[in-house]
Amino acid sequence: MKAVALLGGPKRNWPAKLQKRLATSDFKIGVDRGSLLLLELGFQPDLAIGDFDSLRPAELAQVEKSVKDIRYSNPVKDDTDTELMITAACRDYQVDQLEIYGATGGRIDHFLSNLFMFLKPQLQQFAPRISLIDQQNLVKFLSPGENVIPPIAGYHYFAVFCLGSTQKLNIRSARYNLTNFSTTYPRIFTSNEFLDQQTPCKIDFSYGQVVVVYTRDLDRFLNA
Amino acid sequence: MKAVALLGGPKRNWPAKLQKRLATSDFKIGVDRGSLLLLELGFQPDLAIGDFDSLRPAELAQVEKSVKDIRYSNPVKDDTDTELMITAACRDYQVDQLEIYGATGGRIDHFLSNLFMFLKPQLQQFAPRISLIDQQNLVKFLSPGENVIPPIAGYHYFAVFCLGSTQKLNIRSARYNLTNFSTTYPRIFTSNEFLDQQTPCKIDFSYGQVVVVYTRDLDRFLNA
Numbered sequence: 001m002k003a004v005a006l007l008g009g010p011k012r013n014w015p016a017k018l019q020k021r022l023a024t025s026d027f028k029i030g031v032d033r034g035s036l037l038l039l040e041l042g043f044q045p046d047l048a049i050g051d052f053d054s055l056r057p058a059e060l061a062q063v064e065k066s067v068k069d070i071r072y073s074n075p076v077k078d079d080t081d082t083e084l085m086i087t088a089a090c091r092d093y094q095v096d097q098l099e100i101y102g103a104t105g106g107r108i109d110h111f112l113s114n115l116f117m118f119l120k121p122q123l124q125q126f127a128p129r130i131s132l133i134d135q136q137n138l139v140k141f142l143s144p145g146e147n148v149i150p151p152i153a154g155y156h157y158f159a160v161f162c163l164g165s166t167q168k169l170n171i172r173s174a175r176y177n178l179t180n181f182s183t184t185y186p187r188i189f190t191s192n193e194f195l196d197q198q199t200p201c202k203i204d205f206s207y208g209q210v211v212v213v214y215t216r217d218l219d220r221f222l223n224a
Numbered sequence: 225m226k227a228v229a230l231l232g233g234p235k236r237n238w239p240a241k242l243q244k245r246l247a248t249s250d251f252k253i254g255v256d257r258g259s260l261l262l263l264e265l266g267f268q269p270d271l272a273i274g275d276f277d278s279l280r281p282a283e284l285a286q287v288e289k290s291v292k293d294i295r296y297s298n299p300v301k302d303d304t305d306t307e308l309m310i311t312a313a314c315r316d317y318q319v320d321q322l323e324i325y326g327a328t329g330g331r332i333d334h335f336l337s338n339l340f341m342f343l344k345p346q347l348q349q350f351a352p353r354i355s356l357i358d359q360q361n362l363v364k365f366l367s368p369g370e371n372v373i374p375p376i377a378g379y380h381y382f383a384v385f386c387l388g389s390t391q392k393l394n395i396r397s398a399r400y401n402l403t404n405f406s407t408t409y410p411r412i413f414t415s416n417e418f419l420d421q422q423t424p425c426k427i428d429f430s431y432g433q434v435v436v437v438y439t440r441d442l443d444r445f446l447n448a
Contacts, residue, residue: 112414188333
């Protein structure tokens with residue numbers, strides 16, 4: 001099942017295709033204020049998770065009336081709403097592909113906790129199913145072993161980010177290759193490029209959490 | 225000397241106070257496209273650094289005509305334009321307080337490389353002089369030992385982010401305190417709060433790179 005989740009990050013970072021991705025998804029999830037944003041876009045969430053403290057009472061009532069499965073989180077607990085949502089989607093609903101929007105561009109602490117959540121052992125198993133998507137970026141979480149990274153139209157660059165200790169990282173069939181790289185702390189390799197629009201890049205590593213960020217510049221003459 | 229640097233990130237993430245901060249700064253720095261953005265705002269950069277490949281020839285000519293000290297970077301080298309800029313500002317110009325704008329909200333790989341640059345040993349000495357600032361966030365880089373973190377009006381929350389291996393981290397005089405925490409990988413503690421608008425929080429650690437993110441929600445009824 002393919003699912004789309006909307007978090008509460010700023011609308012200005014949504015990609016143009018969000019509406020279409022929601023329309024064609026099997027399952028829609030709102031996280032906290034994202035539940036209301038889904039309703040505003042004309043979509044009924046199948047699942048909503050959050051402490052909903054950013055909603056006015058009338059807004060919360062609207063969410064509660066519209067959502068089949070609503071789950072209330074405890075704001076003082078260790079797990080973030082996004083983490084609870086991923087566990088619910090992947091374990092309870094067997095979602096095997098989950099695109100997350102609204103995770104970037106606002107509060108830096110929220111973005112970082114979304115980026116680093118797969119360092120938690122209990123979440124690692126779900127990482128390959130997840131993408132974070134915004135106006136300029138697509139983030140994919142890799143697994144140890146070999147990963148085939150196809151070019152995606154519209155993204156000129158890709159970056160490889162070691163979230164923490166990583167062993168024997170190789171990047172092959174890319175403009176800038178890397179051989180047998182190991183690190184004990186986070187490292188990022190920015191602005192790599194595919195060889196052409198057809199040839200996938202290959203990334204393998206023996207240990208660690210590695211992220212690929214497909215990315216593009218803003219239209220250089222707009223910078224809106 | 226107090227300096228302001230403008231990078232090429234999206235204008236939509238600039239804080240309202242940027243113009244005023246530029247007007248009252250002693251020294252203005254443009255990084256790559258940020259040099260042109262400074263000119264568009266009516267300010268002449270004292271220093272410009274970049275490979276300038278995002279500028280049209282006429283734009284580059286305008287920058288070259290207006291800037292006293294212009295330095296061309298090599299895009300294939302290991303150091304990013306931002307890293308070169310920090311070294312030039314702090315070493316060559318003895319800048320002791322540097323606010324960086326335009327570092328967030330666009331390409332995730334650019335933001336992450338700006339956030340993690342102080343893991344490079346040669347840059348660590350400059351970390352305490354630097355702030356990254358956008359519409360919702362203010363990022364400060366701490367040093368091992370005791371750090372006094374004053375409340376700043378307009379920021380409701382703060383987060384503490386261990387960039388990598390960190391030892392004996394204590395957070396005191398905050399809503400959520402932490403005692404003698406150590407980690408071997410990045411960890412983020414989000415949505416902490418000051419006790420009140422006067423009492424500083426105290427953060428100390430014996431080893432590592434630790435960041436404080438002052439942050440606030442968007443106006444909940446705007447989310448523009």
